[in-house]
Amino acid sequence: MRSNIFFKCIIFLCFIGCIKPQPPIRPHIIPIPNEFTLQEGIFILDKDVLLHADAELQSVADFFNNYLKEKLGYSLKIHSKPTTKAILFKLDETIENEEGYELLVDTSQIIIKAKTAKGAFYAMQTFRQLVPPIIESDQVSIRNLDIKDAPRFTYRGMHLDVSRHLFSVDFIKKYIDMMAFLKMNTFHWHLTDDQGWRIEIKQYPELQKVAAFRDETLIGHYNDAPQKFDGKKYGGFYTQEQVKDIVKYASERQITVIPEIEMPGHSQAAIAAYPKLGCTGEPTKVATKWGVFEDIYCPKEETFTFLENVLDEVMPLFPGKYIHIGGDEAPKTRWKACEHCQALIKKEDLKDEHGLQSYFIARMEKYINTKGKSIIGWDEILEGGLAPNATVMSWRGTKSAVEAAKAGHNVIMTPTSHTYFDYYQTDNEDEPLAIGGYLPLEKVYGFNPIPNELTQEEAKYVLGAQGNLWTEYISTSEKAEYMVFPRMIAMAEINWSNPRKRDYQDFTYRLSHFHKWLDALDVNYANHLYEIEGNIGKENEQLVLGLETVIKDKTIRYTTDESSPNLDSEKYTKYLPIEGSTVFKAAVFDEKEKLGRDFTLVFNNHKAVGKVIAIDPKPHKAYAGSGKEGLINGVSGNDSRYGDKEWLGFWGRDVTIKIDLGKPTKITSISTRFYNASGQWIYAPKEIGFSFVNDEDGRTLNRISQISVDDSILIPFTLEIEEVTTQFIEIHIPTYGTIPDGLQGAGNKTWTFIDEIVVR
Incomplete structure (x- = not known):
C-alpha cells in the first residue's frame, strides 16, 4: 500500500514539473504607448521572482505586489539587492514628464523606471495588459519589450452624475478602478442638483432629510407627452465617512476626485430644504423630472453664508486643487423679479443679471481661493x-474654450458633440432609452481637444478632456457601464496618446482584444464593432450603396427582399447599384455565424435624390451628418437620434437650401421633417418659405407656410402644390430664435435639425 502511494506521488511530482508557463500574448495596449518595441525572448513570472523598489516608489510596488497576489495567488518576495530574476521599480530623474515611465522586459528582469509614483503606477497598468486577462497557471510568460511612454494631457477625466440617480460605493470604486486601468487621473463627482443632494453636510441636516429625496421620478423620456411618473420616493446620500473612503481609494490609484457643488442654478433640492435660500422664500420641492428650473440661489448674505459653510465641510474631504461650482443653466427669471437682486445690481454697478451671476461666481471663487483651492x-x-482664476469646462462647443484660452485661462474640453456618453451610441432601434443625440465610438475617438483656432502658445491652456455621464435616463450600474464602455476607452486614448500614433482602425483591433479584459472584470459594455455603416454615393452617374465595417477581416452578407441575412445570403464585394426604392439589410459574418446585429437601410427614391444641393450656412461642424447631400440621398434620419448622419444641425442661424434638379421637372409636393426637443435646445421652426421658377411661364412662385408644432419629437411638414415644372427649388428655414425664460437653456440660441427633403 505504501509503495503504491509513493508511486502516485512520483507521478504527481513529475506532472507538476512538466507544467509549462502560460504562453505570452501579443500586447494590444490601450492607450497606445508613444514608443513600443517588441523584442525576442520571454520573461517567466513565477514564485521565484524577487521584487525591489526604490523608496520613493515603494507604495506603488506594494500596490503591484497586492495585485499579483489577487491575480496569481501569491506575492513576490521583497529583496534589497536582487541578483537573480527580479522586477525592479527604479526612480529616474531624467524622465521629463511627471507621469511618464519606461518599461523594459528581458529574460532576466523587468525594470520600471519613473520620475514619480504616478509614472510607476501607469507603468503597472501597462504591465497588466502584458499578461492574459484570465490566468490559468501560477507561471506566466511575458514578451520581451521596450516601452517609453508619457501622457499628452495633464487632465484626463471622467464624470459621474449621482444626483439624478444614486450609485453604490462599490460601483463608484469599480468606476475608479477602470479609470485607473486606462491611466485616467481625474474623477469629476457631480454631487448636487435639482433632483437630489448627495453629500452629508452636518451643519445643515435638512439637506439629508429633505434635499436628498424626491417624491417620485419621471418615467420614459422628458419629451414624452403626457409625462408620467412612478409615484415612488427616491433618494439617499453619501456620508462624509463614505466620501473619505472613496477619495482615499481613488488617491491610491493616482486619481484626484473633484466634487461639484452646483451654484447658483441647479439648486432646487437645496432650496426645498431651506426655502430662504431662494428669492421668493416660498416652499418648493425637490425636482421630480429632468430639466432646468427657475428656483436658483438668491445672491444674499444668508445664501453666501450657507454656501461657505457647506464648502467648509466639503473642502477638507477632497485634498485636490479644484472645487467645481457648476455655474451652468441658471435662469434669471427669479433674479429679474427680485428687489434684492435688482438693488444689488445697482449697488455693484453690474450691467444686468448675467453680471450678477459673474459677481456671484467671483465672490465664491474668492472665498474658495482663501482656502487654498481653485474653482x-x-x-x-x-x-x-x-472670475479671475477660474478654469473653464467647455461643454456647449469649443467657442467658450477658445475665448477662455485666449484670455489666459485653463480649459477642460467636454463638448456635448464628442464627450456626452448619455447620448445614443448607435442608430439601432433596440438601444436602451437615452437622453437623445448620437455619439458613436468613432466620433469620440476622432475628437481633438485642441481647437484649431488656438495658437501653439494658447493651446497650452487646454489641460485635457473629460467624458461625461449624466444619469437622467441611467438608473442602474449595468446601464451606466453600457453607456460608458467602450467610449471611455476611446476618451482615455485621446487624452494619453500622441495623436500621430492614433489610428481608429488599429484602435478597434486592439479594442476587440480589450473586450476580454472587460469580460474578466465583469464590465457590461456595448459591442458595436461588428456593425455596418452604409453610404450612398455615385459611381459613373449610377446611385450606389457602399457597405463597410471597422473590423476588416470579416464578411458582409446582404439581402434586398427585407429578409434578415444569413450564411447563404449574397456576399458583399463591391458597391451595390440602387435602381429604385429598396430595403437593404446586411450583417457581418465569420465562417460559422452572424456577428453583431442587422444593418437596415430604407431607400426611398424621389425626384431630388442625387441632384445638386447648396446650403447656407454650412451645418454646425458637430452635427454635419453626411454633408449637404445627406438631405437628398433618399434616406431618412433616425426617429430618436438627431445627431446621426442623416440629420443636419444648425445653431442660431436661418438656413437657405437650394436644389438644382438638373432639368425642368414636374413636381407636386415638397416635404421634410424637423426634430423638436426643448430639453436639448432643439426647436422646430415656426414657418418655412419656398420659391421656384415655373419654367413654363417664367414666373417665380413663392410660398410661406406656417408649421404646426406640438409636443411631438418629430414635426413633419409637407407643401402640396399644383403641378408645376421647375428646375430650381429654394427653401428658407428661419431659426426659432432664443429659448424662452423658464425652459432649459433659457436665453441661448436654438438648434434647428432638418431631415431628408423629399421632392415628388
Whole structure:
C-alpha cells in the first residue's frame, strides 16, 4: 500500500514539473504607448521572482505586489539587492514628464523606471495588459519589450452624475478602478442638483432629510407627452465617512476626485430644504423630472453664508486643487423679479443679471481661493465676465474654450458633440432609452481637444478632456457601464496618446482584444464593432450603396427582399447599384455565424435624390451628418437620434437650401421633417418659405407656410402644390430664435435639425 502511494506521488511530482508557463500574448495596449518595441525572448513570472523598489516608489510596488497576489495567488518576495530574476521599480530623474515611465522586459528582469509614483503606477497598468486577462497557471510568460511612454494631457477625466440617480460605493470604486486601468487621473463627482443632494453636510441636516429625496421620478423620456411618473420616493446620500473612503481609494490609484457643488442654478433640492435660500422664500420641492428650473440661489448674505459653510465641510474631504461650482443653466427669471437682486445690481454697478451671476461666481471663487483651492465652472461662467482664476469646462462647443484660452485661462474640453456618453451610441432601434443625440465610438475617438483656432502658445491652456455621464435616463450600474464602455476607452486614448500614433482602425483591433479584459472584470459594455455603416454615393452617374465595417477581416452578407441575412445570403464585394426604392439589410459574418446585429437601410427614391444641393450656412461642424447631400440621398434620419448622419444641425442661424434638379421637372409636393426637443435646445421652426421658377411661364412662385408644432419629437411638414415644372427649388428655414425664460437653456440660441427633403 505504501509503495503504491509513493508511486502516485512520483507521478504527481513529475506532472507538476512538466507544467509549462502560460504562453505570452501579443500586447494590444490601450492607450497606445508613444514608443513600443517588441523584442525576442520571454520573461517567466513565477514564485521565484524577487521584487525591489526604490523608496520613493515603494507604495506603488506594494500596490503591484497586492495585485499579483489577487491575480496569481501569491506575492513576490521583497529583496534589497536582487541578483537573480527580479522586477525592479527604479526612480529616474531624467524622465521629463511627471507621469511618464519606461518599461523594459528581458529574460532576466523587468525594470520600471519613473520620475514619480504616478509614472510607476501607469507603468503597472501597462504591465497588466502584458499578461492574459484570465490566468490559468501560477507561471506566466511575458514578451520581451521596450516601452517609453508619457501622457499628452495633464487632465484626463471622467464624470459621474449621482444626483439624478444614486450609485453604490462599490460601483463608484469599480468606476475608479477602470479609470485607473486606462491611466485616467481625474474623477469629476457631480454631487448636487435639482433632483437630489448627495453629500452629508452636518451643519445643515435638512439637506439629508429633505434635499436628498424626491417624491417620485419621471418615467420614459422628458419629451414624452403626457409625462408620467412612478409615484415612488427616491433618494439617499453619501456620508462624509463614505466620501473619505472613496477619495482615499481613488488617491491610491493616482486619481484626484473633484466634487461639484452646483451654484447658483441647479439648486432646487437645496432650496426645498431651506426655502430662504431662494428669492421668493416660498416652499418648493425637490425636482421630480429632468430639466432646468427657475428656483436658483438668491445672491444674499444668508445664501453666501450657507454656501461657505457647506464648502467648509466639503473642502477638507477632497485634498485636490479644484472645487467645481457648476455655474451652468441658471435662469434669471427669479433674479429679474427680485428687489434684492435688482438693488444689488445697482449697488455693484453690474450691467444686468448675467453680471450678477459673474459677481456671484467671483465672490465664491474668492472665498474658495482663501482656502487654498481653485474653482472649475461650466462655460456659462464666462457670461458677464470670467472670475479671475477660474478654469473653464467647455461643454456647449469649443467657442467658450477658445475665448477662455485666449484670455489666459485653463480649459477642460467636454463638448456635448464628442464627450456626452448619455447620448445614443448607435442608430439601432433596440438601444436602451437615452437622453437623445448620437455619439458613436468613432466620433469620440476622432475628437481633438485642441481647437484649431488656438495658437501653439494658447493651446497650452487646454489641460485635457473629460467624458461625461449624466444619469437622467441611467438608473442602474449595468446601464451606466453600457453607456460608458467602450467610449471611455476611446476618451482615455485621446487624452494619453500622441495623436500621430492614433489610428481608429488599429484602435478597434486592439479594442476587440480589450473586450476580454472587460469580460474578466465583469464590465457590461456595448459591442458595436461588428456593425455596418452604409453610404450612398455615385459611381459613373449610377446611385450606389457602399457597405463597410471597422473590423476588416470579416464578411458582409446582404439581402434586398427585407429578409434578415444569413450564411447563404449574397456576399458583399463591391458597391451595390440602387435602381429604385429598396430595403437593404446586411450583417457581418465569420465562417460559422452572424456577428453583431442587422444593418437596415430604407431607400426611398424621389425626384431630388442625387441632384445638386447648396446650403447656407454650412451645418454646425458637430452635427454635419453626411454633408449637404445627406438631405437628398433618399434616406431618412433616425426617429430618436438627431445627431446621426442623416440629420443636419444648425445653431442660431436661418438656413437657405437650394436644389438644382438638373432639368425642368414636374413636381407636386415638397416635404421634410424637423426634430423638436426643448430639453436639448432643439426647436422646430415656426414657418418655412419656398420659391421656384415655373419654367413654363417664367414666373417665380413663392410660398410661406406656417408649421404646426406640438409636443411631438418629430414635426413633419409637407407643401402640396399644383403641378408645376421647375428646375430650381429654394427653401428658407428661419431659426426659432432664443429659448424662452423658464425652459432649459433659457436665453441661448436654438438648434434647428432638418431631415431628408423629399421632392415628388
